Amino acid sequence: MIPQTMRAARLDTDLEVRVAQLEVPPVGTGELLVRTRACGICSGDVMGWYMRQKAPLVFGHEPAGEVAAVGTAVEGFAPGDRVFVHHHAPCFACALCRRGEFVQCEAWRKGRLVPGGMAEYFVVPEVNVRGDTLRLPDHVPFTAATLIEPVACTVKSLRRAGLRGGERVAIIGLGIMGQLHVVLARHAGAGQIIGLDRVPFRLERARMLGADAVVDVDARDPAAAVQDLTEGALADVVIVGPGSIEAMEIGLALAGRGATVVLFTASRPDDRLSVAPYDLYFREIRLVPSYSCGPNDTRDALALVASGIVDAERLVTHQYPLAQVADAYRTAAAGTSLKTVVTFP
Numbered sequence: 001m002i003p004q005t006m007r008a009a010r011l012d013t014d015l016e017v018r019v020a021q022l023e024v025p026p027v028g029t030g031e032l033l034v035r036t037r038a039c040g041i042c043s044g045d046v047m048g049w050y051m052r053q054k055a056p057l058v059f060g061h062e063p064a065g066e067v068a069a070v071g072t073a074v075e076g077f078a079p080g081d082r083v084f085v086h087h088h089a090p091c092f093a094c095a096l097c098r099r100g101e102f103v104q105c106e107a108w109r110k111g112r113l114v115p116g117g118m119a120e121y122f123v124v125p126e127v128n129v130r131g132d133t134l135r136l137p138d139h140v141p142f143t144a145a146t147l148i149e150p151v152a153c154t155v156k157s158l159r160r161a162g163l164r165g166g167e168r169v170a171i172i173g174l175g176i177m178g179q180l181h182v183v184l185a186r187h188a189g190a191g192q193i194i195g196l197d198r199v200p201f202r203l204e205r206a207r208m209l210g211a212d213a214v215v216d217v218d219a220r221d222p223a224a225a226v227q228d229l230t231e232g233a234l235a236d237v238v239i240v241g242p243g244s245i246e247a248m249e250i251g252l253a254l255a256g257r258g259a260t261v262v263l264f265t266a267s268r269p270d271d272r273l274s275v276a277p278y279d280l281y282f283r284e285i286r287l288v289p290s291y292s293c294g295p296n297d298t299r300d301a302l303a304l305v306a307s308g309i310v311d312a313e314r315l316v317t318h319q320y321p322l323a324q325v326a327d328a329y330r331t332a333a334a335g336t337s338l339k340t341v342v343t344f345p
């Protein structure tokens with residue numbers, strides 16, 4: 001039985017999270033209603049300037065759950081199916097989709113779950129049902145399935161970085177997204193992985209997950225440290241995790257000849273990065289943004305989670321029930337956790 005009302009976590013303009021009572025949204029003919037079982041809190045969900053533009057809203061875009069109701073025109077899904085749902089899905093028909101530029105597709109940009117992932121139930125729009133709702137293998141727990149979206153963003157980032165194997169990879173910022181880059185770069189055959197951060201437990205975790213060396217950026221100059229660790233060559237691939245200009249400047253300073261520097265997080269709209277085209281040109285350094293992920297990446301990510309290459313036990317450090325979602329949000333915002341996941345009874 002689907003109830004009339006449900007609890008949902010609303011992020012207000014003061015950036016406080018409150019549990020609200022909302023109507024369970026109606027299901028259209030091409031849509032699914034999903035009963036949420038777990039939802040991750042994303043680094044983006046706690047980026048103050050970004051969320052202030054969006055609030056108030058039911059936040060959360062990393063949900064996994066069970067299909068509760070199926071629109072009359074939906075094929076391929078039935079109540080009880082365990083699913084990962086991506087909050088954005090492309091049309092597959094426009095010129096951008098045909099080029100594989102899925103996140104640039106108009107339909108992708110407009111897509112959203114109703115009212116959001118951090119609710120007991122949410123509606124999956126038709127385009128997401130067709131394009132990016134994946135059935136979970138029985139052995140993949142819902143908590144692990146919340147990692148599919150962040151893993152997919154990492155899959156895309158390393159693809160855009162051109163990682164093929166043997167490269168020296170420097171990863172700036174070792175929150176959950178940096179740790180996932182460590183795991184996947186190792187899996188992809190990187191020759192040397194160097195993690196950079198200033199939080200001791202994150203540096204330790206990166207070592208545990210496969211980094212060859214870590215650099216405490218408060219204790220050492222990052223460029224000098226990476227130069228020492230690479231015998232002067234610097235990195236072939238640099239992942240800039242944080243969206244700050246400072247991190248991007250460090251990223252450029254770590255780039256060796258022919259390197260690719262990936263900008264993994266948005267800066268603020270008015271920020272400006274100054275670069276020396278002379279250096280980019282003669283050293284042939286590529287500056288490559290990587291925004292979110294597409295339906296090709298989520299499929300790869302599900303395989304990585306299902307096979308255990310991405311091990312949720314080592315990445316999900318905090319779990320809270322929905323009633324304590326405000327604490328969960330504060331924990332995620334404080335940066336003392338890796339992945340914080342909210343669970344639903």
Ligand SMILES: [Zn+2]
Binds near residue numbers: 042043062149
């Ligand atoms: Zn996310």
Ligand SMILES: [Zn+2]
Binds near residue numbers: 090094
């Ligand atoms: Zn499209």
